[in-house]
Amino acid sequence: MYTSLKKVIEKTSEDIRSKGLWKTEREIQSPQGAEIIVNGKRVINFCANNYLGMANNPAVVEAAKQALDTYGYGLSSVRFICGTQEQHRKLERTLASFVKMDDVILYSSCFDANAGLFETLLGEEDAIISDELNHASIIDGVRLCKAQRYRYLHHDMADLEAKLKESQAQRIRLIVTDGVFSMDGEVAKLKEICDLADTYGTVVMVDDSHATGVLGAHGHGSLEETGTEGRVDIITSTFGKAFGGASGGFTAARQEIVDLLRQRSRPYLFSNSLAPMIVGTTQYILDHADTLDGARKRLHKHTLTFRTAMNAAGFATRGESHPIVPIMLGDAKIAATMAADILAEGIYVIGFWYPVVPQGKARIRVQISAAHTDEHVQKAINAFTKIGKKHGII
Numbered sequence: 001m002y003t004s005l006k007k008v009i010e011k012t013s014e015d016i017r018s019k020g021l022w023k024t025e026r027e028i029q030s031p032q033g034a035e036i037i038v039n040g041k042r043v044i045n046f047c048a049n050n051y052l053g054m055a056n057n058p059a060v061v062e063a064a065k066q067a068l069d070t071y072g073y074g075l076s077s078v079r080f081i082c083g084t085q086e087q088h089r090k091l092e093r094t095l096a097s098f099v100k101m102d103d104v105i106l107y108s109s110c111f112d113a114n115a116g117l118f119e120t121l122l123g124e125e126d127a128i129i130s131d132e133l134n135h136a137s138i139i140d141g142v143r144l145c146k147a148q149r150y151r152y153l154h155h156d157m158a159d160l161e162a163k164l165k166e167s168q169a170q171r172i173r174l175i176v177t178d179g180v181f182s183m184d185g186e187v188a189k190l191k192e193i194c195d196l197a198d199t200y201g202t203v204v205m206v207d208d209s210h211a212t213g214v215l216g217a218h219g220h221g222s223l224e225e226t227g228t229e230g231r232v233d234i235i236t237s238t239f240g241k242a243f244g245g246a247s248g249g250f251t252a253a254r255q256e257i258v259d260l261l262r263q264r265s266r267p268y269l270f271s272n273s274l275a276p277m278i279v280g281t282t283q284y285i286l287d288h289a290d291t292l293d294g295a296r297k298r299l300h301k302h303t304l305t306f307r308t309a310m311n312a313a314g315f316a317t318r319g320e321s322h323p324i325v326p327i328m329l330g331d332a333k334i335a336a337t338m339a340a341d342i343l344a345e346g347i348y349v350i351g352f353w354y355p356v357v358p359q360g361k362a363r364i365r366v367q368i369s370a371a372h373t374d375e376h377v378q379k380a381i382n383a384f385t386k387i388g389k390k391h392g393i394i
Ligand SMILES: Cc1ncc(COP(=O)(O)O)c(C=O)c1O
Pocket: 108, 109, 110, 111, 112, 135, 137, 178, 182, 207, 209, 210, 237, 238, 239, 240, 247, 248, 249
């Protein structure tokens, strides 16, 4: 019986290989950080979502050990059976006040938060209006929901408005967007989106995974950055990036939304509780959120230095001020070869090409961290300049 499945798998695998899209994972022999050991060689890491340098911060590691000692390793349960510790509710309340929402519900990941959101709230008489570049977890969450689907052109407010007009017959309409687009480092036009939502009487949901802890004067995210706090109805986000980088996610929303999610959201009901150590460590990070201002300032200073130097050198970048800095190269082979050459210079970056990004828009995505030093950033600029010249890009 298995022979037929094996044939199908081999055909699909060959298809992926023939397009040059087969991914190989490089093994890291060190904790995550600004400098890591890759294949036995020390390199400077410019491809992690470790925005605030929390992933291997000694105080964070210590907080994790303490949480382990106090609350144990595992819970062996989902939340509603015997998997809710006092610290889960405490973290939910702390997060709710951090993102200025009524309440928060924790998930094992933001992927799960997005997977469990839409089908809980919406039915076939409703509509979801989604930016075409939204994250895969939003796309999958939307697929699970029976609501009518509308996709608007990325960042295109005229097209969003057209879709709002088209969907006027639907009972509830939910505009869905990433707060920051992960492949482009662009912040969503939340002010314009909220204005359109007001005009057309729709609800707004933002996935703030790349903005929580990163954007806004206090790190509250893309809503704080764009002055739209209080205008968005639902936020989802992750602890897997700025807030420690381990795992875990959440949905923050109005009280009745969170209450219903606790009753009906399938990844919450049917998947294990967020591990005690992650809950305790995230609580520690949030309790010290006001001490993160220095890290956030360093992050943005490095980002400005890098973006300015790269643009001056003649590279085409995307986005304006986010620490995700895509270096646009167009051709997949150039992106792959340049990333390998830059790694040989001791700078770890990754090329992205179709289908992860649109056809012909291959790029190297650089991600800056507060853990980087001025010297790290300069070395990255030097390596890009040297390899960019070698390949005739600049
Ligand atoms: C915009 C966005 N949403 C959701 C996720 C998924 O987050 P998690 O790793 O917590 O599942 C990611 C991670 O890559 C992301 O970039």
